Amino acid sequence: MSSDRPTSLARLLDRVVRLGWNHTERRLRLPFRLVLALVxxxxxxxxxxxxIGLLTDNYRGGVLAGAFPGADLGTVLRVVSSLSAALGIAVIVAVAGVALDRRRLPDFGFHVDRSWWADCAFGTALGVALMAGIFLVGYAAGWFRVVGTAFAEPGFSFLGLVAGYLVVFAAVSLTEELMVRGYLLTNLAEGLRVGPVTGRVALGLAVLCTSGLFGWLHAGNPNATLVSTATIALAGIFLAAGYALTGELAVPLGLHFSWNYAQGVLFGFPVSGLRVGVALVRTRETGPDLVTGGRFGPEAGLLGVVAILLGIAAIAGWVRLRSGDLGLAEAVWTPELRWRER
Structure with missing residues (x-):
């Protein structure tokens, strides 16, 4: 019996190791990868x-005034903060995605080519078109009233804010899409393929989970309610549609950016409860909150919900037109791992 103990102990240790380590894929299993990615x-x-704290202290002390003469330093700080967040997420995905997941960076939705840019342009145009539709329908129905044009907060430059928020919303789009859709959705879609769960079912579950998280991440915004949280979760499905159908973040990135920019800067609506302090067309909500979304913005109203549903249909139509087919992208749940090429 004593001779069997080392063998039994080795088997026990091997089972314990296998709980956290996938020998076939030569990497940690999903829960452990996500924990380390969180770290x-x-x-x-x-x-x-x-x-950012050091930069803010320097701003308050007037140190940055000489570096940005004539600029609205508050706008500069917003831009720098947004770019820093985007850079931080890119670093996280580079470290966690490549080192822990053993994936290539393009597998998170960045196989950039002419087709990728065409999809991004479509997403950008779609976001502007949908928000313009919300404004025009609401204005025609008397639910929105135009109270000014070319508005900017006192003490701020209109053109400076318009240009600054181009960068801010582009950075926000990259930050949230790379984190929620590119990294987390991809990992969940692959990791949930256990037992009888197929890749398509796993992708559907991943979309629902990440969209719920997307809604929860906005639950602490000003003027947020249970309704706004639910509609933002629906918007998460809207943004995930382009990724699920193409395997690329091109459509979600363009859509996320232009939806926010048109909502806040072009038409003066609150962006998920936040006023940006600049508007090409300054509007005031005069209709019922159920329709307009009230102080949270159109995303929390029926106008926003209808626009989201139309947007999902438009994305499906675009993908079918571009590829001649409509189906879920298998690359989302079956990415190539780097070690397989060695």
Whole structure:
């Protein structure tokens, strides 16, 4: 019996190791990868927050005035903060995605080519068109009233804010899409393929999970309600549609950016409860909150819900037109791992 003990112990240790390590894929299993990715995210976010804090202190002390003569330093700080967040997320995905997941960076939705840019342009145009539709329908029905044009907060430059928010919303789009859709949805879609769960079912579950998270991440915004949280979760499905159908983040990136920019800067609506302080057309909601979304913005109203549903249909139509077919992208749940080429 004593001779069998080392063998039994080795088997036990091997079983324990297999709980956390996938020998076939030569990497940690999903729950452990996500925990370590969270650790990386906390460390990176801490570094970013410290850097932004130092920058803010310098701003308050007037040190930056000479570096940006004539600029609205508040706008500069918004831009720098947004770019820092985007850079931080890119670092997190580079470290966690490549080192832990053993994926290539393009597998998170960045196989950039002419087709990728065409999809991004479509997403950008779609976001503007849908928000313009919300404005025109609401204005025609008397639910919105135009109270000014070319508005900017006192003490701020209109053109400076218009240009600054181009960068801010582009950075926000990259940050949220890369984090929620590119990294987390991809990992969940692959990791949920267990037992009888097929790739398509796993992708559907991943979309629902990440969209719920997307709604929860906005639950703390000003003027948020249970309704707004639910509609933002629906918007998460809307944004995930382009990724699920193409395997690329091109459509979601363009759509996310232009939806926010048109909503806040072009038409003066609150963006998920936040006023941006600049508007090409300044509007005031005079209709019922159920329709307009009230102080949270159109995303929390029936106008926003209808626009989201129309947007999902438009994305499906675009993908079918571009590819001649309509189906879920298998690359989302079956990415090539780097070690397989060795």
């Amino acid at each position: 990386v995210a906390v460390l990176v976010s801490r570094v970013v927050s410290v850097g």
